[in-house]
Amino acid sequence: MTLLEFARGPALQASALIMIAGMAWRMAGILLLRRRPQYAASRHSLARRMGGGASLILSRFIPRRTFWPRIAVGVMLSAVFHLGLALVFFGGAPHILLVHQATGLIWPNLPKGLIVMASGLTLAAMIALIVRRRLHPVLRLLSTADDYVSWLLVFLPVLTGILLSGEAIGDYGSLLTLHILSVEALMIWLPFGKLMHSVLVFAGRWTMGVTFARKGAAT
Amino acid sequence: MPEDHRMPDHTETLGAALVRHGIGRRDLLRFALAMTASLALPPGIAPVMAENLARAKRRSVIWLSIQDCTGCLEALLQSSSPTLESIIFDFISLDYQETLMAAAGSTADRMLWDAVAANKGEYLLAIDGSIPVKDGGVYALTGGRSTVGIVEALAADAKAVLAIGTCAAYGGIPKAYPNPTGAVGVEDLISGTPIVNIPGCPPMPDVLSGILVYFISFGRLPALDERKRPLAYYGTTIHDRCYRRSFYDRGQFAQSFDDDGARQGWCLFELGCKGPITHNACASLKWGGGTSFPIESGHGCLGCAEPNFWDAGSFYTSLAGGSPTGWQNASMAAAVGLAGGAAAALLARDKADPDPEETPP
Structure with a gap:
């Protein structure tokens, strides 16, 4: 069995199962969190509370004007990184194919040139973000190993992916192997670190929005 | 005796043979130029190659077919046409090839060892098919002798070994799971003698003629990659040269x-x-005299020139796709995760101090 066969076969299966089990583990933990009892009456109806949840999901995409001068660079870099990553993952033909084979879901892919461009922007934004994290005293203080491991495990698939698309160094088979293995490392880590926000972000915002609406706070 | 080339003169040079066939120096130069292009050599080498070819004498080739389907030999034979390449093939002295030779039995066996004795250290050993080494090599016998021993003995005295086809190069289809005969490629058995792998199922005839021309011209093997394949033909992938x-x-x-x-x-x-x-030259050299290749005919490449291609998953599964885990395994993983996560959460709850905010005022 070659390394590519290993990566496409047992390693892919194992990493997918670990990711699924890990996500289920995290979800169970979250669902069984001890909830504070609500003694005060809700300020709004159920419909308004649900609306508050939806509203917060959207409003958190737009930074507060008060903080904008201080956070503009970080927000824009993060936006480029997240949008680029989404474009690459959901628009790249081989990625869609993998999802299609695993789930049966399929959608049209984007041209490879666009994907390569998005990968390049994502890579540049990620490098800028990690430099900023190291240079910014508060960010550096707040950063844990989780942040750096998560960054690295996202960076590697993007890097190997862009090398694979251009076949710049090494042959296609070796680059494909590295790319698949790096994605598998990401899949294994995903449920156990901060990367889990990719799954929980909207549910978290929605829960917070409902709580805010219940208390009469702005969402 | 209708054709004198059926009884070749071992002392005749290629140049003399070409003149006998009515092929002039200009044609040989044109052929050498095409060959330098095919071998990715600088065009300035063409006159030297033509000169060396004209002076070259027949070189003995001993060809063993072991665990093969004869497809490699068939592809090479079917490709022959009245061209210079075919004369180049004529110009090797194929002293032993069981499928093609008229002799059989002890006569054939004697011819083999006579050829070895007469050309010791100078002959080329061509092998197609894998070599079964399991159980002492009993799965391929010639004249009661294991081919493992024959290959080892012949390779020891050969100038170089040409492993023709994926089976000879890497074990190929006989090596496919569960590999009942313990099939291996030439390089798994032979050390000490230069080996050229010419993988493909079958390999491209033009590649073999290119290697022979290079060897006859310069007396050495062309540049090889880490898998002992000629770089000129296997340096790029089908994908690199594909018109799609x-x-x-x-x-x-x-x-x-x-x-x-x-x-x-x-x-x-x-x-x-x-x-x-x-890695192969199908997309650039093409098959059938440059007519087409599988992708041009509408079918994907099977990867037949790569090791273990038969066991590398379905021919119809994309390289980007892997082996899905299946819904049953995924459900099982989710159930295990949920159970583990719930147990951990409940244990953590029990161990934690009661939340003061939970106590009603």
């Missing part, structure tokens, strides 16, 4: 063999084409 590459780059993939994309010649990557990981 632009569709790959644009993200235009046929979804089935008869959809609109397939009719418009879109890339066959999603239909399982192994071109991106297969």
Whole structure:
């Protein structure tokens, strides 16, 4: 069995199962969190509370004007990184194919040139973000190993992916192997670190929005 | 005696043979120029190659077919046409080839060892088919002798060994799981003698003629890669030279063999084409005298020139696709995760101090 066969076969299966089990583990933990009892009456109806949840999901995409001068660079870099990553993952033909084979879901892919461009922007934004994290005293203080491991495990698939698309160094088979293995490392880590926000972000915002609406706070 | 080339003169030079066939120096130079291009050599070498070829004498080739399907030999024979290449093939002295030779039994065996004795250290040993080494090599015997011993003995006195086809190079289909005969490629058995792997199922005839021309011209083997394949022919992948590459780059993939994309010649990557990981010259030299190659005929590359291609998953599974875990395994993993997560959460709850905010005021 070659390394590519290993990566496409047992390693892919194992990493997918670990990711699924890990996500289920995290979800169970979250669902069984001890909830504070609500003694005060809700300020709004159920419909308004649900609306508050939806509203917060959207409003958190737009930074507060008060903080904008201080956070503009970080927000824009993060936006480029997240949008680029989404474009690459959901628009790249081989990625869609993998999802299609695993789930049966399929959608049209984007041209490879666009994907390569998005990968390049994502890579540049990620490098800028990690430099900023190291240079910014508060960010550096707040950063844990989780942040750096998560960054690295996202960076590697993007890097190997862009090398694979251009076949710049090494042959296609070796680059494909590295790319698949790096994605598998990401899949294994995903449920156990901060990367889990990719799954929980909207549910978290929605829960917070409902709580805010219940208390009469702005969402 | 209708044709004198049927009884070759071992002292005759290639130049004299070409003159006898009515082929002049200009044609030989043109052929040498084409060969330098094929071998990725500088064009300035062509006159030297032509000169060396004209002076060259017949070189003895001993060809063993072991665990083979005769497809390699068939491909090489069917490709022959009255061209200079065929004369080059004529110009090797094929002293032993069981499928082609008229002699049989002890006569053939004697011819083999006579050829070895007469050309010790100078003959080329060509092998097609894998070598079964399991159980003392009993699965391929010639004259009651294991071919393992024969290959080892012949390789020891050969100038170089040509492993022709994927079976000889890497074990090929006989080596496919469960490999009942313990099939191996030549390089797994032989050390100490230079080996050239010419993989492919079958290999391209032009590649063999290119290697022979290079060897006859310069007396040494061409540059090889880490898998002992001639770089000139195996330095790039099918994908690198594929005329459908632009569709790959644009993200235009046929979804089935008869959809609109397939009719418009879109890339066959999603239909399982192994071109991106297969090193061979099919896309540049093509088959049938430069007529076509599998992808041009509408089918993806099977990756037949790569090791273990038979066991590398379905021919129709894309390289990007892996082996899905299956819903049953995924459900099981989710159930295990949920149970573990719930147990951990409940244990953590029990161990934690009661939340003061939970106590009613």
